[in-house]
Amino acid sequence: xxxxxxxxxxxxxxxxxxxxxxxxFLAITGKEVTKNFPASERQGAEESFAVGGYYSVSMPxxxxxxxxxxxxxxxxxxNYTTCAGKPDPSAADxxxxxxxxxxxxxxxxxxxxxxxxxxxxxVDLYATASRFIDVCGGQAPIMYLSSEKMADELVEFSDVVxxxxxxxxxxxxxxxxxxxxxxxxSSKSVAVKVVSSISPINGNHPSFTVAxxxxxxxxxxDYKVFVASNLTGNDADWTAEYDFxxxxxxxxxxxxxxxxxxxxxxxxxxxxxxxxxxxxxxFSVGYVxxxxxxxxxxxxxxxxxxxxxxxxxxxxxxxQ
Numbered sequence: 671x672x673x674x675x676x677x678x679x680x681x682x683x684x685x686x687x688x689x690x691x692x693x694x695f696l697a698i699t700g701k702e703v704t705k706n707f708p709a710s711e712r713q714g715a716e717e718s719f720a721v722g723g724y725y726s727v728s729m730p731x732x733x734x735x736x737x738x739x740x741x742x743x744x745x746x747x748x749n750y751t752t753c754a755g756k757p758d759p760s761a762a763d764x765x766x767x768x769x770x771x772x773x774x775x776x777x778x779x780x781x782x783x784x785x786x787x788x789x790x791x792x793v794d795l796y797a798t799a800s801r802f803i804d805v806c807g808g809q810a811p812i813m814y815l816s817s818e819k820m821a822d823e824l825v826e827f828s829d830v831v832x833x834x835x836x837x838x839x840x841x842x843x844x845x846x847x848x849x850x851x852x853x854x855x856s857s858k859s860v861a862v863k864v865v866s867s868i869s870p871i872n873g874n875h876p877s878f879t880v881a882x883x884x885x886x887x888x889x890x891x892d893y894k895v896f897v898a899s900n901l902t903g904n905d906a907d908w909t910a911e912y913d914f915x916x917x918x919x920x921x922x923x924x925x926x927x928x929x930x931x932x933x934x935x936x937x938x939x940x941x942x943x944x945x946x947x948x949x950x951x952x953f954s955v956g957y958v959x960x961x962x963x964x965x966x967x968x969x970x971x972x973x974x975x976x977x978x979x980x981x982x983x984x985x986x987x988x989x990q
Contacts, residue, residue, distance in 0.1 A: 672730050701716060718768065739773075825847050836865075890924070
């Protein structure tokens with residue numbers, strides 16, 4: 671079974687959110703990450719990993735004409751510093767240039783692309799709310815990443831990007847990256863799956879996600895989340911928490927189906943519908959938190975508004 675690794679904020683030899691590009695840590699780790707890749711792709715993936723912890727690899731058979739682009743978007747985090755504790759935007763800029771090149775080549779080859787990274791783009795609602803940020807009063811919401819550039823690139827290449835996968839929050843989430851609609855390219859969108867974690871440090875039970883993929887289109891058809899019966903995962907029973915298709919009555923996890931799902935949430939500010947209740951129940955795998963219900967309208971605004979401007983427009987309508 672092929673395994674593909676994306677570095678997270680703790681995956682470093684010098685501290686949380688700290689990492690040096692072109693480091694010995696990346697070179698050594700890259701050899702392990704890529705050692706079972708196809709021979710024709712191993713060297714290129716190992717070299718790019720040694721530069722910044724990112725790489726490209728063909729998706730395995732029977733998936734046809736598709737690539738996986740794995741990012742190390744810790745460099746793009748608002749908390750990122752070098753091992754010396756200094757900011758360095760050059761590492762993020764180099765990775766974004768590489769991402770654009772990869773997406774351009776995939777478009778030319780008519781390939782479908784999955785993009786995987788650790789930290790999702792968009793608004794960190796928990797940090798924004800817990801610090802009493804007054805968005806409607808003119809203060810900027812707290813973002814996960816230092817800029818919107820990565821999300822904007824994925825939207826621009828939404829004809830190529832079939833799916834984006836992130837983690838970091840430890841919770842099970844569904845999101846949509848969409849443009850401002852002012853041009854044909856910015857009218858498209860990308861479906862995003864934020865997977866829940868195997869680690870229970872945020873109160874969630876250990877969990878993992880199993881997906882069903884259409885091999886001819888690389889589309890995510892359905893997925894199930896499995897959860898442990900206890901917080902440790904030791905001597906646990908693993909059962910299905912929920913099935914996406916059954917919970918939301920949709921055949922595929924695509925940009926159009928995710929857009930319709932989020933639109934339904936937005937039309938239900940009191941979280942009364944079965945779909946909203948299902949999402950809230952499964953958000954923190956293994957237990958139901960009251961926090962999401964209390965901030966449901968604001969949370970829904972994060973799901974398809976990855977920019978500060980669009981999020982503010984959502985939570986602070988002109989009539990308010």
